[in-house]
Amino acid sequence: MGTLPTWLSALLLLLWTAAAQSPAIDVAGTIADPNPHGPTMSGTPSDCNRWFTIKKGDTCYELEKAFGLTPQQFQQWNPAVSHDCLVNFWPGYAYCVGIGPVAIPTSADTAPHAPTMTGIAANCNRWYTAQKGDNCYAVEKAFGLTPQQFQQWNPAVSLDCLVNFWAGYAYCVGVGPAANGPHGPTMPGIAPNCIQFYTAKKGDTCYAVEKAFGISPQQFQQWNPAVSLDCLVNFWPDYAYCVGVGPFHHFDFECFDHCDFKYFRHFNYVDQSKRSHHSQDCNLNNPPFALYHTYS
Secondary structure (H helix, E strand, O other): OOOOOHHHHHHHHHHHHHHHOOOOOOOOOOOOEOOOOOOEOOOOOOOEEEEEEOOOOOOHHHHHHHHOOOHHHHHHHOOOOOOOOOOOOOOOOEEEEEEOOOOOOOOOEOOOOOOEOOOOOOOEEEEEEOOOOOOHHHHHHHHOOOHHHHHHHOOOOOOOOOOOOOOOOEEEEEEOOOEOOOOOOEOOOOOOOEEEEEEOOOOOOHHHHHHHHOOOHHHHHHHOOOOOOOOOOOOOOOOEEEEEEOOOEEEEEEEEOOOOOEEEEEEEEOOHHHHHHHHOOOOOOOOOOEEEEEEO
């Protein structure tokens, strides 16, 4: 029996080898892991819960087919990889092949536990410290925010999240109302009818406080006259500043003593509960015989 030509033998061997080989990527077993078992590219969503570490010879098409993904899904979860898979698809790197819901991270606190960017909302009361691989979309989704809210509370971060979104920095993910009373020392001259205070933190600016509470520079300066309009004088961390006022009432008393001599006392008040106290001591030396009052 004659031997096959060399070229035919080589072709048959190649076909047999290809047929005997298992699929390049097999999703069975523990190949897809809940955590990456290799370095990752930037921009991978923080809620990724399935990872695959590629080997030499793998392709995006095989990966997408193995895990039932569309090219759009794979690129959305791995934005550093180009659409044609020629850029940033490297053996030994772990890529996201599945995402799941993200629980509110335990690092969402009432105070930042890491450095912060400038201009963060002055009334921020929830913070998240970004981790390696996080992106704005994942953080917004986790905390139920819109991109506009996140950017409004973190104005140093660009809307596309490409500028000033860094791992290890704390970002605002929730805001709340200011306290009704000052929680720190105050400057002289604060509006007597102030009903809302904010305690400044290191890094705050007048602009950030005004923007957070929807007030104008003129209002802030009117209610906090010790602070200069340019915010360079008397705007200090840990001091409480007025960020909201209530109605201002004028209360007049007309008091008469036994000799029919008329005394006047003028009072201003903010709290309605204090109204009853103003009838006392109209004149210390001559207690009132009759009392007339008006208020507005």
